[in-house]
Structure formats: C-alpha cells, structure tokens
Amino acid sequence: MSDTALRRASWSLLAGNFAIGCGVMVVAGSLNDLTRSLQVSVAAAGQLITVAALAMSLGAPLLAALCAGWDRRRLLALALIWYGLGHAASALMPDYAALLPVRALSVLAAAVFTPQAAAAISWMAPPERRGRAITFVFLGWSVASVLGMPLHSFIGETFGWRWAFGLVTLLSLLSAWAVWRAVPDGVRPPSLGLDQWRELLTHPVLMAMVAVTALSGSGQFTLFAYFAPFYRQVLQADAAQISFLFFWFGGFGLLGNVLLSRHVDRVGAGRAVAWSLAGMALSMALWPLAGQLWLMPLVLLPWALTGFASNSAQQARLSQAAPALAPALMALNTSAIYLGQALGAGGGGAVVAANLSAGQPPYERLHWIALAWMLAAMALSHWVSRRIARDPTHV
Template sequence: MDPRLVTLCVGNFVIGTGAMIVTGMLNDIAGDFGLGAASAGQLISVFALATCIGAPLFATLGSRIDRRLLLAGSLLVYGVMHLAAAFAPSFAALMAIRFLTAIGAAIYTPQTAATLPLLVNAQTRGRAISFVFLGWSIASVVGVPLGTWISSTLGWRVSMALVGALALLVSAAVWRALPRGLIVPPAGREAWGAVLRHKPIMLVVLTTMISSAGMFTVFTYIAPLMRDVYGISGGALSLMFLAYGACGVFGNAMAASRMDRVTPSRIVQVTLLTSITAMVLWPLAGLGSVALVLLFMLWGVGGFATNSAQQARLVLLAPERASVSISLNSSSIYLGQAAGAMAGAAIYTLAGADTLHWGAAALMLVALAVSQRARALGCQWQRPQAAQRA
C-alpha cells in the first residue's frame, strides 16, 4: 500500500476521533458543567456548523496552497485546539474552542479527498478514496470507544488531550510523507458555478446532508439513550461503540473493494437500505442485549460506507471539480450533523430518547429517494458530456 495513502488515512482517523469523541463523552461533559444531555449535545452542533461553513470557504482560499502545507497545517490547528479544550474553564469556552477546532476538520478531510487525483491514477481512484476515508471508520472502532473508556475512567479532559497530542504527531507525518508542489485546480467563481449548476452533483450533496442528519438524530444522543433506556454506560458503552465501529470498518472495506467494479451510487443504495433497516427494527432492541448489539452492528455496516461512496461518486461525476464538490459534500455532512443533533434534541425533549430512531428512519428514506433521483439524472447528464468529448 502506498505509504502516502496510509498516512492520509491515519490523518482521517485523528479527525474522525476528534469529531465523534464528544458523543461518547456527552454524559461526562454534561455532568462536569451541570447541564442536561440536550444542552451538552450542542457541542456537536457548533462543531458541525463551523465545519459546514469552513469546508467550502477553505476550499476556495486554500486551492492555491501546496497540499503538504495545507494538510499538515490543518492537523496542527486541530491538535492545538484539542489541547486547549482539555483546559476549558467553562462550557461557553469549550463551545468556542470546538468552533475553532472545526477549522482543522473543515480543511483536512475534503482536501485530502481532493488531493488523491494527484497521487493515484483514474483506475484506482475510487479504491483510494474509500481507503483514505477508512480512517473515519477506524476512528469509530478504536478512537471513539477508547476515548469513551478514558473519559469514564480518567476524565473527558484527558481524552481531549490525547487526541490533541496524536494530531500533532500525525501532522508531522503528513509533512514528511507528501511531496512538495501538489496543487489542485483553482477553486474560483467559475469552478463553484460549474458545480452549483451540475444537478446530479447537487443531488448527491443533498443526499449526503439528509443521510447525515438521519444518522446524527440518533448518534448524537446515543450515550444518554443507552444509559436512560437500556442502562448501559461506562465500559459497556465503550464495547457498544467498538461493535458499531468494527462493523463500520467492515462495511467500508467491503465498499472499497467493490468501488471500481460496482458503481458508487449502487453502494450508497445498499448502505442506506442497511441503515434504514436497523432504524426500523430498533424496537426489537427491547428483547435484550443481544438484539441491541446486533442492531448496533447492522447500523454500523451502513453508516460509514455511505460517505466514502459519496466522495467517489462526486469524483466520478466531475474529476476536474473534485476540490470544490468534495468540500461542498463535506460541508453537507456537517450541516446534516448539526440538523440531526437539533432534530434529535427536539425529539429527545418532546417524545423521549426511545423514539429517536423513527426520526432517523424517515430522514434516511428521504435520502434514499434523492440518491436514486441523482443516479437517474447522472446517467442522463453524462451521455451528452461523453458525446461532446468524443
């Protein structure tokens, strides 16, 4: 395996761990500052909204910056801000720090995907994107459960500090691994206009936003849900995240191995159906811990493979606009997270934690319908484009 891709994958592992770790620590953070779960969950919303705004902004501002400097610098910012979070004196300060932390995530993940066409050939591009995005799945199977366990034993501040230290180390590794002179096409007004007028691309981006909202309607409040409804917390909750993440890695690996043989749009169809099935069957979790773990695992299989397939889908639709389209897609991921966290807070407050899955299922069904429309329109769109190139 190309060591450059491995290093970029590890970078996504750090970004993913830092982005998702708050979910597992939500009970501890809420308790430390004397807040309810719904209020503490807004940490996820503020991070998501900042990344949503930052991803397209930095795609434009950073398009002329050498990729090595841009990616290593984003991890450096991410590391420093996680270390600052470990010493946050108040919840308001922690909210502000998480907003600034999001700058690193807004740059790194989308611009890593946009850099890959400069490192690999067109035939292996889909597999490369899925492999590098595998770092997020590994974060869910290793980083988040470990962070949750550390939070429950040593405190959430220690977890934040460890993520910060790891980000600084990986920043140095990225600097050493990438060559100088990697520059993507400029992301100016023309590039943004071309993407915004490209209907299939915009429908793919909309699919990402809605499916992300569906996932985070439940995922944001999974710690209080497990505690309040099923009596699971601490080490047992870490094991639940481990099972979820392990299946996420499996699903992403399966998608990566088939990305260049089966169209990414079909992979998205399968992964969304898998997640919808898990949400619809969620009431069966009341049968016992075995049923709950199995549903958690089924949800994990589809959860992370969707995003990597969506990235590959955008590159396939317009490889020359990947820097812009992928940053817009990343923005939609985080906008969906913020919307899902807010929707989940409303459902949690008004109807109770045990009804969150119905809201998630409804959103994922809408995402599936939009995805199918994007697939049909993409086929129609690419025919005249291919004829023009011929």
C-alpha cells in the first residue's frame, strides 16, 4: 500500500473516530439540558451513559466475531451510517423512557467502528509504523474532546440537547462518505477461530492488559460523566465557562495524543501507559483544590494531557504484544473502555443519588473513588510490565 493511500485511509478513520467520540460524549456534554428537558435527575440522566456503555461493552467482542469476514471498507462505512441515523432517531424521542433503548441501539455502531478501525489500520500499515498509525487514528477521539465536548455543551445549554445529537448525525454521515472514498477494498484482517479466542481469553498477561483499560475507564468516568453538572452547580459556571473548561480539557487531550503518536514507538507503549495513568491519578488527588472556578483548569491539566493518550497507548501496547490476535484484542479493549465507562458513570451516579438522599453535597467523595480505580489500574499495569520484562517471548 502506498504512503499516499495509507495517509488518506488514516485521515478518514481519524474522522470516523471523531464522529464516534462526539456521539459517545454527547450525553456528558449536554447533561444539564437533558435533565431539564426530560425532567429527570442528574443520576438518572447519567444512566444514559451507563446503558450505552454496557451495550458497547457487550457488543464489541460479539460484533467482532460476527463481522470478522466483512470487508472493512463496507463494515466501517455502514457502522457510521447506522450511528448517524441512530442519533437522528434519538433526537426525535419524546421522553427519557423512549430515548434510553434507542440510544443503546445506536451506539452499537461505536462497538464496531473503533476496534475495527484500529485493526484495519494495523493491517494496512507496515510493522515498524503500526504503533504510530494506531495512535494517529485515535487522535479522532482527542479532537472530539477539543471540539465536540465544548460544542455539545454550548449547543445543549443554548439550543437544547436535541440539536447536539443532530450534530453527531451530520458528522457521522460525512465521515461515512470519507471512509468509503479513502479505505481500499479488500481490507480483511485474518479471522480468529475458537482456539485463538480461547487462547486469548485464558492468557493472563493479555487479559490483564485489557483489565487495565477497564479500571482506568472506571476511574475517569466516575468523575468525567458528571463534569457538566459539577461545573454548573458547584463552581457556578455559566454556559460559556463550561464550554471553555471542556475545550481546555480537550485541547490538552489532543496535545497529549499528538505527542504520544510521535514518540510511542521510541518511548515504548508500556511506559507511555504508566505515565498516562499517573497523570490522571494526579488530577484526581488534586481534585479537592478545585473548589473555585479559576483553579479548575490547573487541576484538570495532568488528566487532560494523559487521558485520551492512555487509550491510544493501550491499543498500541496490545497490538505489539500479540499482532496475530490484534483484531480480537482491539475488540476486547474497546469493550473494556466502555465497561469502564459503564462502571464509572453508574457508580458515580449511585454516589450522587446517595449523597442527595443523605442531604450531603452530591459530588462529595467522587474523586476519591475515581482515584482508587486509577491506583488499581496502575498496580495492574506495573504487574504486566514486570511480567513482560521477565519473559518477553511469552506475553
């Protein structure tokens, strides 16, 4: 495959991940208007994140097995079309009860696109550029945090959450067109048989790597899912200030991912994961200092620089650890990302509801729970690195 063709395919898959990231984060960005418009509590609205994340978590490995033989050009373009139409349908739902299942069905496309885009670019790129190619495609998520989250927040606060969902529809359909134009025919990473799936699911080191993703995602979404109401209710931020904080978080997230993309093959994916987890843990430990609006950007900075880079580094780490199992590993890791989102958002919502029932500040203790998840991820990642260093031939 020529460098030009690989570059075009990479950019189209980056655009697809941008649309996917915008859709995954649209609820968190417009959570304030969702609660007002649908007349539900913050904890209940947060369950839109939990249910969608569970659907994606369960769907990623199952759909990877079902779609293993598909040409990736068609699979990825169709996934984005499904995603766009699903968000259009979600925007038309009259109430919370109707929105919940439609949202869950629409995000199944994300369970297909993200891992299969990583597997496709891994198959197309030469081995010496594979880590950089994968992390480049995942820059789409970072760009979504830079542009998508602030836009969702501003649109939700100004025009309503339905218009934010409409933006996701437009982005998804445009990205589907880009993928169809740029990804070549015949991209079919090798399918895995039952024996290979069994080998993967019983491999302690590889499954521990995947578990690191779930633990770190749980830590992030314990807090991240409730950023918008925290900014509004605790920091008394207005619509413009909330958008700025999301833009700040996303901008440094993009910077962190760009730096990772350029240096991951030299630094090593395992070391990049360790640094990323430490950066997020630092922000969570500093969270008590964020009682005033002007301090919030400083507290968020380490997390912003490392949060999205962590997922990219994990994908590169897994693809390098077992290239032959990459399609299944990418699917399982994507499943772990969304499982972490479900556990974090669901657990955080339960804490918010319990605090309100007890007459306590609703977001009390969330950061300590998030930090506990992150420390567990750091410990497990360290164990994985030691095992690989001791016996790199039996990862």
